[in-house]
Amino acid sequence: MSLVKLEYIWLDGYKPTQSLRSKTKIEKDFSGKLEDLPMWSFDGSSTEQAPGGSSDCLLKPVFVVNDPQRKNAYLVMCEVLNADGTPHVSNGRATIEDDDNDFWFGFEQEYFLWDPATNKPLGFPAGGYPGPQGPYYCSVGANNAYGREIVEEHLDVIIEAGLNVEGINAEVAAGQWEFQIFSKGAKQAGDQIWIARYLLERIGEKYGVAVNWHCKPLGALDWNGSGMHANFSNSLLRTAGSKEIFDKVCEAFRPVVKEHIDVYGADNHLRLTGKHETASIMDFSYGVSDRGASIRIPVMVPQKGWSGYLEDRRPNSAADPYKVAARIIKTVKSVG
Numbered sequence: 001m002s003l004v005k006l007e008y009i010w011l012d013g014y015k016p017t018q019s020l021r022s023k024t025k026i027e028k029d030f031s032g033k034l035e036d037l038p039m040w041s042f043d044g045s046s047t048e049q050a051p052g053g054s055s056d057c058l059l060k061p062v063f064v065v066n067d068p069q070r071k072n073a074y075l076v077m078c079e080v081l082n083a084d085g086t087p088h089v090s091n092g093r094a095t096i097e098d099d100d101n102d103f104w105f106g107f108e109q110e111y112f113l114w115d116p117a118t119n120k121p122l123g124f125p126a127g128g129y130p131g132p133q134g135p136y137y138c139s140v141g142a143n144n145a146y147g148r149e150i151v152e153e154h155l156d157v158i159i160e161a162g163l164n165v166e167g168i169n170a171e172v173a174a175g176q177w178e179f180q181i182f183s184k185g186a187k188q189a190g191d192q193i194w195i196a197r198y199l200l201e202r203i204g205e206k207y208g209v210a211v212n213w214h215c216k217p218l219g220a221l222d223w224n225g226s227g228m229h230a231n232f233s234n235s236l237l238r239t240a241g242s243k244e245i246f247d248k249v250c251e252a253f254r255p256v257v258k259e260h261i262d263v264y265g266a267d268n269h270l271r272l273t274g275k276h277e278t279a280s281i282m283d284f285s286y287g288v289s290d291r292g293a294s295i296r297i298p299v300m301v302p303q304k305g306w307s308g309y310l311e312d313r314r315p316n317s318a319a320d321p322y323k324v325a326a327r328i329i330k331t332v333k334s335v336g
């Protein structure tokens, strides 16, 4: 017999941005299989998910990976259910309509590594600013790249956990980084982003470095904000073979700008200004290779005879990938 640590992870009920919560369950001889994980519960009155008088919320395991940083351990992503077993209102994952995993998502998660002492990104001197943007993107060297130790440890750990990470890069602002995760199946893509966020936060604890997911943590100054570009496709787009289908799918997004922005992360008006490689939050546009558009059609789409995927550039770094995916799927499916 061996004891196994199961870290049950869920999203709380805070608005407008939900945060990660987790607690450890010790079990005997866990098989490693999702279906062998028991339901669990927590005090929803401590997470803005239930009143104190009837506080129990349920945790339903939906995705499990190894936890490479703990002995005999697993990370268990959970959906939150009400006591009667129905999905809790905070449960974005339950709203995803992709049971056949036809939708593929690649999220580009940007974030700032943040010094809690200075309340500034790594690389920002206390009480001042580093040199202007330009040298930081994809940089190397102690003058320009800050926090690589954390980023590298995170990369190793998410690979070891079995997440489908596709790359990392230093971003445009000092102390800003990105990782990309791709999955066939919208729910699994969201699960992987959340587990990767969890591991980054936890690794940061060791270094005394926080992660700032806010989309514009430096306000209106001339520093890029953080996005979570959503690259997506379904079999329609992957096998389209015609510009008309791409135009039709893109046009389906035009009348539902508000519905999309509603789930694309808090404070996005601060980021989607029309500057810093963004489109204005009020506008809707799309174009081949256009990083100033709401939706970019990657240049390889026309090159491959109009088949492939689209990039919605509007979701921000603090958005819930479940809700982003659910809304994109709804809009794409509205195309007959």
Ligand code: ADP
Binding pocket: 104, 105, 106, 107, 108, 166, 180, 181, 182, 229, 231, 232, 233, 238, 308, 309, 311
């Ligand atoms: P960029 O920084 O140029 O916008 P990245 O290389 O950071 O692009 O991210 C592109 C993302 O697109 C990757 O995460 C990749 O997995 C994803 N992607 C590629 N092909 C598809 C596809 N057919 N469907 C969905 N996502 C895709």
Ligand code: MN
Binding pocket: 108, 178, 180
């Ligand atoms: Mn990228």
Ligand code: MN
Binding pocket: 108, 110, 171, 178
């Ligand atoms: Mn980027």
Ligand code: MN
Binding pocket: 108, 229, 311
């Ligand atoms: Mn991108």
